[in-house]
Amino acid sequence: MKRKILAAVFLTVTATSAFTGTDLILAAEKTEETAVQKPDMEGIDTENTKIGISIYQFEDTFMTLYRTELVRYLTEELGFKEENILIEDGKNDQDRQTEQVEGFIEDQADVMILNLVHASAAPQITELCSEEGIPVVYINRQPDSLEMERWEQEGIQAAYIGADARQSGIFQGEEIAVTENQGDINGDGEVSYIMIQGEPENIDTQYRTAYSVKALEEAGVETRELLAQTGDWSQSQGQKIMEEALDEFGNDIEVVFCNNDAMALGALEAIREADRTVGEDIYLTGVDALEEAVQSVVDGEFTGTVFNDYFSQSYGAAELAVKFLKGEETEPVTLIDYIKVTQENAEEILELVNS
CATH class of the missing domain: 3.40.50.2300 (Response regulator)
Incomplete structure (x- = not known):
């Protein structure tokens, strides 16, 4: 095999x-x-x-x-x-x-x-x-x-x-940095993002959160955090956080970083329901390369993920x-x-x- x-x-x-x-x-x-x-x-x-x-x-x-x-x-x-x-x-x-x-x-x-x-x-x-x-x-x-x-x-x-979770965070940031506009969809000179996180004490959460943004900034991109919230690795929590973020920040959200694919798949559902389109008016990345997430990359509904x-x-x-x-x-x-x-x-x- x-x-x-x-x-x-x-x-x-x-x-x-x-x-x-x-x-x-x-x-x-x-x-x-x-x-x-x-x-x-x-x-x-x-x-x-x-x-x-x-x-x-x-x-x-x-x-x-x-x-x-x-x-x-x-x-x-x-x-x-x-x-x-x-x-x-x-x-x-x-x-x-x-x-x-x-x-x-x-x-x-x-x-x-x-x-x-x-x-x-x-x-x-x-x-x-x-x-x-x-x-x-x-x-x-x-x-x-x-x-x-x-x-x-x-x-x-x-x-x-x-x-090394730092590497996964770096890869997420790089996936955004290589997009046509480096994540700056509205062209205002900075990338406004939300971060959907795993458990706070988990080192993967800490490193993926820090290094995804760091990699984007090291590519010469200004960033602005709109929200960072714990989703406990859960798809349902990822969807809930994304729904509430879209209600609060609307089109200001340009990039969604998720510490794992389960939360990113939940976020994707909320993005679809809000009639936003990944790759056009919002970017989305996760980590793990779950089958459904990788298929979403193939289909253009994830900007990228990282194979754990x-x-x-x-x-x-x-x-x-x-x-x-x-x-x-x-x-x-x-x-x-x-x-x-x-x-x-x-x-x-x-x-x-x-x-």
């Missing part, structure tokens, strides 16, 4: 490279006959090894794609038994998720893969696991730098794999877990590149996310 081919390519990419989506697709085509470099499973008791997985919220569309691919890779590719994959829904409740971690410990999990409700809980969770000698791989939501430095300094079996490569991230998380099980050293942080999605490569990216 093409996703397997891509994993071999994507896992070689760091968060500082400048590959485009087309670059990666061409690289994948050149390696069509190349097998994925799976981890060496020698010495791993795949029949009995237990892996505890907790996802912050199953309702999150992106994390549904991520966990589905993670479980598929663990079972179909690496040979772990499905009945030993202990997977829980944190339901966006950190106390509940902490109890799930305690449950994994009671069930004698050999390793954990955790998508925290709150990244600030990492020190507590790490201590719980470390006291029991259970390695932990954190995914998607990055603990703070001091915590990750502590793992290395104290020899704690913990690691994080994800993507859950294939490489999920495979990398599984492979870090295997390294811990084998007693091998791991890097405390692994970063995977985002890919800018525009009309130039959207159809190719759509093929990838549908593979």
